[in-house]
Amino acid sequence: MLRSLEIRDILIIDRLELGFQPGLNVLTGETGAGKSILLDALGFVLGWRGRAELVRRGAAQGEVVAEFDLPHGHPAFAVLDEAGLDAEDGTLIMRRINTVEGRKTAWVNDRRVSGQVLRELSDTLVELHGQHDDKGLLNPRGHRTMLDGFAGLDTALAETRAAWRQVAAARKALDTAEAALAEIRTEEEFLRHAVAELDGLDPQPGEEADLDSKRRLMQAADKVREDIAKAIQALGGDGAEGRMGDAQRWLEDASDATEGALGPALDALSRAQVELGEAQSGVAAVMDQLSFNPAELEMVEERLFAIRGLARKHNVLPDELGNFAADLRAKLGALDAGAGHLDVLKAALNEAQITYDTAADALGLARAEAAERLDTQMAGELAPLKMERAVFATEITEGAAGPEGRDEVAFTVATNPGAPAGALNKIASGGELSRFLLALKVCLTREARGLTMIFDEIDRGVGGATADAVGRRLAALADEGQVLVVTHSPQVAAQGAHHWRVAKRVENDQTLSEVLPLAADERTDEIARMLSGDTITTEARAAARALLNG
Missing domain, CATH: 3.40.50.300 (P-loop containing nucleotide triphosphate hydrolases)
Known part of the structure; x- marks a missing residue:
């Protein structure tokens, strides 16, 4: 208050x-x-x-x-x-x-x-x-909200709004999936060809660098083999290995005479022979690698050029071809599985639509019941206001589906039996409109x-x-x-x-x-003024007292 x-x-x-x-x-x-x-x-x-x-x-x-x-x-x-x-x-x-x-x-x-x-x-x-009815009683766009408030439909409205959001989300998911699938379908020929080409080549990370190194080694193999052969000869029995063996025998023959003084030298020479053996093995292994079939160079070059060609074709680095192929396979997999996925999304949309329809139907039924109660209460309010012959009706029609259901609501009146019904502000005269709005206001706020x-x-x-x-x-x-x-x-x-x-x-x-509060006698004068104007007559005061006394 x-x-x-x-x-x-x-x-x-x-x-x-x-x-x-x-x-x-x-x-x-x-x-x-x-x-x-x-x-x-x-x-x-x-x-x-x-x-x-x-x-x-x-x-x-x-x-x-x-x-x-x-x-x-x-x-x-x-x-x-x-x-x-x-x-x-x-x-x-x-x-x-x-x-x-x-x-x-x-x-x-x-x-x-x-x-x-x-x-x-x-x-x-x-x-x-x-x-000017700033709360919108005369605006049909607000009548549904007023009826919902009168009926106390907060829970039903919340359920309908939630169901509508689910429908919207399900429809968006389906539309997105259909658009994505349609876009992939335009690439289907390219995807299948590219995946087949990449799968056939099967490039591995780091392979391009290995092939390039191997190719350069093969290209220089003739000169490299000649140098390595000379090295093998220099390290072998006619070279370092033979000379070191001779030195070891000569030193061993002299060792007794030197009473062990040559021991450390002999030990070092033994270690050197071990290292020399490892060097010979390594050089021999490289020599074996350089012994290849000339056709092998052609095979290496062919694969290297194929990898580089695909990388240029798809505008990626050679080492990224594997990941690129995986992405294309994923798109192709989505395309192949697309129909099944769309079926799942369509089923989800259908289920959401059923939930919404159920909520909207229940909301519509509750509105229809509330409209009957409101019309009955309005009839009871209009009679004491000297409008017992007037008819107030809450009309509910089906409109476009939305978050608050499918109902359109409009308050209509007919001022006399048999007269056509219409909107409040178009049918009722000024005095009638005031009384309609008073009655409606009373009904809508009765539970407040x-x-x-x-x-x-x-x-x-x-x-x-x-x-x-x-x-x-x-x-x-x-x-x-x-x-x-x-x-x-x-x-x-x-x-x-x-x-x-x-x-x-x-x-x-x-x-x-x-603003002045009025005592009893002052009220009489004020109401007399309202009856007669600036000049308050005895008759006006008498009429004012009659009104005040009921």
Whole structure:
């Protein structure tokens, strides 16, 4: 419930403090006195979109503070908890400042918050019906959302949205796979030829370098063999091996005479002979390698050139041909397995579609049941508003499938039996429209807890007994909570439990707005003014007292 509203330097209000009460609170005053400014100020602190320039002329900044009492379990507690805010004692104080430069700053219970937090809180605190129906009751695009809120279909909507996301994901996966498969199919001839060519050659990592080294060795083999043969001869029996053997025999013959002095030399000579033998073996092995068939050089060159040719053809390094071949095989494998994979994805899409259809059908059925309840409740609301012959109907038609089902919802009315039904704003007159919207607002918010309902000139276009019926319905509605009404109707004003008059005054050449709470006798004069104009007659006062006494 809105407990108080404090406004400083907003438009034509310099300073204003209002204390609201449970029940029906009415605000009256002449046109232009500033009644709508109060709603602008309240909308500002609640984070609603409104006028761009709010700061009173000559002031540095404007400020609005609204205090709400929250009963236990009020939906605002969930918003506060999500934002990390505290309101354990049930008091919620919202404060917002607007500087003359346009900067806006907001606090909730002395903690800085964003405008988004204000708007989320306002959805749980206040329901406004303004002169232009800014909540969209007249906009058919919002009727489905209103019906869903009336029916409490949050769970069913969540299930349908989740199923829709699964359908979208499954369809995207199938489309992606089909596109990829189609792209691979355009390369099928190339893939099969390239894989066969690469598999036939089977190049190995490092093979190109080995073949190149072997080729160069073979090409230089004739000259190399001649030099190695000379080396073999120099190391053999006619060369180093024979001379070392002679030296060893001569030294051994002289060893006894030298009493062992030649021992170390003989040992070194023995080791040298071992090393010489290893050198001979290594040279002989290389000599054997250089003994090849001339055709072998041709084979080496042919394979080397084939590897290099394929590398150039596919624009890769020779050592990368193996990995390149593996990539091509993977694409070819995907192509060969593509049909089976598509079948799996099609089955997944079909399953997701069945799940969505089931959820959308259940949601549609719940909407149809809710539409009947809403139509019944609307009939009950219209009768006390002098519209017992009018017919309100919630029409549900099948539309395009989407995340919130396949239903299109529109609220239609027929003002008289047998008259064609149509959209609210096209069929109903001004007074009828006001009463339709009042009834609809009451029905749609019937289950809302702790909601302050605000009606801005809901009585426009009606008078006499009809205005009295509107006032009595607002009073009955206020018995269950708090209702604020801005009105020009004396019949509606008379039903108020609390009454404020909005007036203008001129001070220092500035026009300012003030709001005054009215005592019993002051209420009589205000309602008499609303009946007769600026000159209040005795008859007007009598009529005002009659209205106040019911």
